Amino acid sequence: MPANYLPCDEIRDRFSRAMSAMYQAEVPQYGALLDLVECVNRQILEADPTLAERLAAHGELERLGAERHGAIRVGTAQELSMLRRLFAVMGMHPVGYYDLSEAGVPVHSTAFRPVDDAALARNPFRIFTSLLRLELIESPALRERAAAILAGRDIFTPDCRRLIELHEAQGGLDEEQAERFIGEALETFRWHRDATVDLETYQALHAEHRLIADVVCFRGPHINHLTPRTLDIDEVQRRMPDAGMQPKAVIEGPPRRACPILLRQTSFKALEEGIRFAGERQGTHTARFGEIEQRGMALTPRGRERYDSLLGEARRRAAGLDNEAHQRVLDEVFADFPDDEATLRREGLAFFQYRLTDAGTAAVRVKSDSSTAAGRVEGAGLETLIAQGLVEALPLTYEDFLPVSAAGIFQSNLGGGQNGAYAGNANREAFEQALGAPVSDELALYAERERVSREAVLQALGR
Ligand code: OOG
Ligand code: NI
Secondary structure, three states, X not given: OOOOEOOHHHHHHHHHHXXXXXXXXXXXXXXXXXXXXXXXXXXXXXXXXXXHHHHHHOOOXXXXXXXXXXXXEEOOHHHHHHHHHHHHHOOOEEEEEEEOHHHOOOEEEEEEEXXXXXXXXXXXXXXXXXXXXXXHOOOHHHHHHHHXXXXXXXXXXXXXXXXXXXXXXHOOOEHHHXXXXXXXXXXXXXXXXXXEEEHXXXXXXXXXXXXXXXXXXXXXXXXXXXXXXXXXXHHHHHHOHHHOOOEOOOOXXXXXXXXXXXXXXXXXXXXXXXXXXXXXXXXXXXXXXXXEEEEOEOEOHHHHHHHHHHHHHHHHHHOOOOHHHHHHHHHHHHHHXXXXXXXXXXXXXXXEEEEEOHHHHHHHHHHHHOOXXXXXXOOOOHHHHHHOOOEEEEEOEOOOXXXXXXXXXXXXXXXXXXXXXXXXXXXXXXXXXXXXXOOEOHHHHHXXXXXXXXXXXXXXXXX
């Protein structure tokens, strides 16, 4: 890449900050949420220097304040595939397939995010992106009406399209082009108070599903939330009401753990906002909310299977309970799930990244100086090397989403519970066709990062 092109990690970092500034201006409560999360994070780090040290060692401390994810929903294959090209400019690629039809929401989704270690460490900004599935709408008339409305909009500015093409043609963007790209790309995610339809059309689509109205009736796929990462989600949930936010009923995901796993999430309820509809009659729309997340370690397929089955059991037992009781049930059900790093690793439940300790680095140096000194590490497997203090294992942070939790977030903001009519409609192939590319398998990405790190330490130590 020519030296004058801005690294895509830098473009993503600037874009995520610009997006956050825009959303703070659009939804002041999001600013209040950021303040609350920052305050709780600061207090946790002050009270727990060991945690601060551990996060610093994992390179997690620097990215903490910048870390957030957002979500959008689009209406057509053309919109989704253009978004793929837009996000590629920022080093964000589609990872994972999420079927939300199971949860009564007529969409399927992926997450655009950076994938390699350095990019994740720099800024792991992710956008959960859902594609509306018009084919799941039962009424042919409504389906056609929605498709016709969607066909009449372009969610990208002409300059945004040109800069994406320029990026693809020349393999990068220089400073001035990148800045223009950030400004133009931001337009796609902006809120529009003006609907593209009249109130009657809005209401007809809304009656089928609120999400359909949200996707179809506006000029663009407004960012519907941005989510900072907290170190103590229980504390933020507790403090939300005093900060003027109404939290959703329960925190989604696993319970609080000594070794946090996967992802815990909660949100404040969507705001009702005034909308200017075409024609005389005016109304409101409820779409935008605030969310917080606490991330833990990525689980292997085996760990994930255990998690899914325990979560299923806990949800059956906790249905209808308030958050405190819900968390108590989760605690009980997850009691048998190991909660120390060594066991999680030995039992193959979580992914880890291996690296040399200072002693390990010293051993490598001695080894290259004299072949006899290397005898100490010859023949030792990874476990022995860890026991000898030459190698350390750090859990990999979960960078993705959880379909059951996502469904809970969707439902708390879109109302309505289960809509059995959409269920059982996973169709990854159709999604990838619309996207114009395959989505990466998130579990394979973690496994690969683990493998590369394992081989690097073994090779360095001459194994
Ligand atoms: C996306 C909801 C899912 C998450 O964090 O799981 C989500 C949406 O409401 O569009 O953001
Ligand atoms: Ni979210």
